Amino acid sequence: MNENLFGGLYRLLAKNQLKELRQELTDMAYADIADFIMDLDDDKIAVKIFRILPKDISADVFSYLETDSQTVIVQSITDSEIERLMDDLYVDDAVDFLEEVPANIVRRVLANTDKETRDIINRFLKYPENSAGSVMTIEMVELHDRLTVAEAIKSIRRTGVDKETIYTCYVIDDKRHLVGTIPLRRLLLNDEDTLVTDIMSEDEQLIFVRTMDDQEDVAALAKKYDLLSVPVVDTEDRLVGIITIDDIVDIIEEEATEDFEKMASLLPSEDGYLKTGVFSHAKNRVGWLLVLLITSTFTGQIIEGFEMQLATIAGLTACIPMLMGTGGNSGNQASTLIIRGLALGEIKMRDFFKVLWKELRVSLIVGVVLGVANYLRMLGVRFLTGDNVTDSVILVVSLSVVAVVIVSKTIGCTLPILAKALKLDPALMAGPVITTLVDAISLLVYFGFANLLISI
DSSP states (O other), rough: OOOHHHHHHHHHTTTTTTHHHHHHHHHHHHHHHHHHHHHHHHHHHHHHHHHHHHHHHHHHHHHHHHHHHHHHHHHOOOOOHHHHHHHHHHHHHHHHHHHHHHHHHHHHHHHTSSSHHHHHEEEHHOTTTTTHHOOOOOOEEEEEEEEEEHHHHHHHHHGGGGGSOOOOEEEEOOOOOOEEEEEEHHHTTTTOOOOTGGGTTTTSSOEEEEEESSSHHHHHHHHHHOOOOOEEETOBBBBEEEEHHHHHHHHHHHHHHHHHHTTTOOOOOOOOOOTTTTTHHHHHHHHHHHHHHTHEEEEHHHHTTHHHHHHHHHTTTHHHHHHHHHHHHHHHHHHHHHHHHHHTTTGGGGHHHHHHHHHHHHHHHHHHHHHHHHHHHHHHHHHHHHHOOOHHHHHHHHHHHHHEEEEEHHHHHHHHHHHTTTOOOGSSSSSSHHHHHHHHHHHHHHHHHHHHOOOO
């Protein structure tokens, strides 16, 4: 609980001064009101606080609540309250809520909405998950291309109160084809008799996405063109909705979280850490760990094949963890940068050989630095401790460090791009996957140098 922000509210609640509490809440930001409601330990009190909110802000506060809190409220309020809440909610917020709750809650909510709203929500729910259509809203400002500036401003004044955003206006023709966009600022600064089509800049590229496009593409477009909202059209280029910046931020957060989970070899989770059950956590983690456990058999077999030789030459065995760790870390460095570049669109498939050439040069520099450092380190350790490690062993280990870094970074940069080419998520080729693969290759390189230089 944020004592500084909510301390006064809790004192009013403890004294049951609901009128004063209602006034305090009215002066707060919607997100802060939602935080206060979610901070309450008692669900009945949370519902009570929600009910005392002014009707003109309750829907906005509801949209900021987490799904669990939303569900508790909907289960506790009356049918008439649900109807009013759904009428006041923006369609995209209503759809986001209904996508996360059990079927019985969905049925009750839809049963208490008017037919027009119900039809719109059902249409949204049919779009594939994570598509542009599933996250768009239909509350945008539409201006017909025949309107003058004065008529357009009059239309915005009449309908704008129900729109999610009015900063960008979308111009359509008789068949609802999207023909252009106009910032509200441009409307206000032009003469009233000017046609809206005359103030759409001819050199501006019309940016839009289609309903079936992936939501990640939406976020990439918004970032590239600095958009506050992205129009969504159907297969016939008819305007059907927009995706606003608040939803775009949510998309970026969701996609980033998913990539982090995949890079750690976790199955993506729909809920937060504390709200995910123990068995769900275990299920999300055990799959990849089993795969990696089985594939590590190859590493064990390689070490076992050289077991007798390792026992006879001092220093070889002790350096295995260092080599495997260096290789895994080197591969992960490269894969992380490439995965990020692919996600942001900085790296394309055609850049494969550019990336490979750059990483080869980087890995050579890094490998030589680490190899020399290791050579000096092992000499120093031998001098200080009196170990009987031979010069040949020190040379083998140092050369192996150089080779392992080069091989690891090469693998780390190529696997994510190859995954992208195969229509797989590049984030899968990171973390434990890279480490497991590099471990086996590091050992092969190590024992190859050992065989060559000291004949084990």
